[in-house]
């Protein structure tokens with residue numbers, strides 16, 4: 001699966017190590033643990049005043065897959081899943097045991113698996129990180145059995161969504177819209193090819209497949225200054241036809257998108273050239 005990580009080196013090392021162990025199956029043999037949990041519920045540990053599909057964070061902790069635990073559950077964005085099917089990952093000796101019995105949504109995209117990092121709050125995450133949250137949310141929905149909700153940040157005591165859940169879902173929608181806008185922008189301003197070498201320095205150039213955008217025009221390199229971003233990126237710009245967004249029938253200068261106010265020419269590069277050397 002496509003996993004995004006912004007974690008620190010030690011977290012990644014940790015995961016890479018376990019990733020390796022998963023593949024080789026060595027961790028089972030090395031650690032010698034056997035996965036097991038009681039089949040029956042110990043009612044003294046669970047309050048039965050509320051519908052069964054609501055868990056306090058403390059109740060959820062009882063489902064960490066340990067020897068005397070009630071099962072193997074985890075929560076993501078307030079929704080509780082039975083992850084028995086993935087016991088090899090989440091059981092106490094598994095590489096992702098820290099996700100069991102809790103809602104640690106934030107850590108899935110920060111890679112911070114410390115106690116401070118294993119939290120459910122997703123406030124302040126970037127669009128890219130919220131896309132990661134969305135992917136994990138879809139993953140758990142499709143791969144595991146949904147068994148309830150955690151009462152707390154994302155669901156209230158009656159199991160109704162909280163403002164925090166609505167905010168998180170809105171942030172996901174915003175991230176999706178941002179991704180769509182970026183994809184649209186790439187069609188109009190495909191990224192340039194680029195290379196760098198110590199002897200020759202940098203070079204950017206356009207071709208009819210640059211930036212992964214297959215097209216029937218090549219374009220010329222320009223610096224594209226996107227609103228809200230300080231650093232420009234290299235874009236290949238169409239040099240004939242109407243500007244994007246206007247139809248062929250409206251009067252135009254036949255200069256494609258060359259007159260977009262978001263663009264600047266590369267210094268010491270002919271405006272018509274399909275390739276530009278970058279000054280050091």
Ligand code: HEM
Pocket residue numbers: 003004005006007012015016017018019020022023086089096099107108109110111
């Ligand atoms: C933020 C970083 C990461 C997070 C949050 C994460 C999380 C997870 C989770 C939750 C699973 C279990 C999925 C399931 O229920 O089936 C998993 C599986 C796995 N992860 Fe990661 N992971 C991360 C990074 C990595 C990296 C860098 C590697 C590279 C070696 C890796 C290798 C694996 C492997 C090999 C599996 C097992 C796949 C399978 O059995 O199908 N993970 N990961």
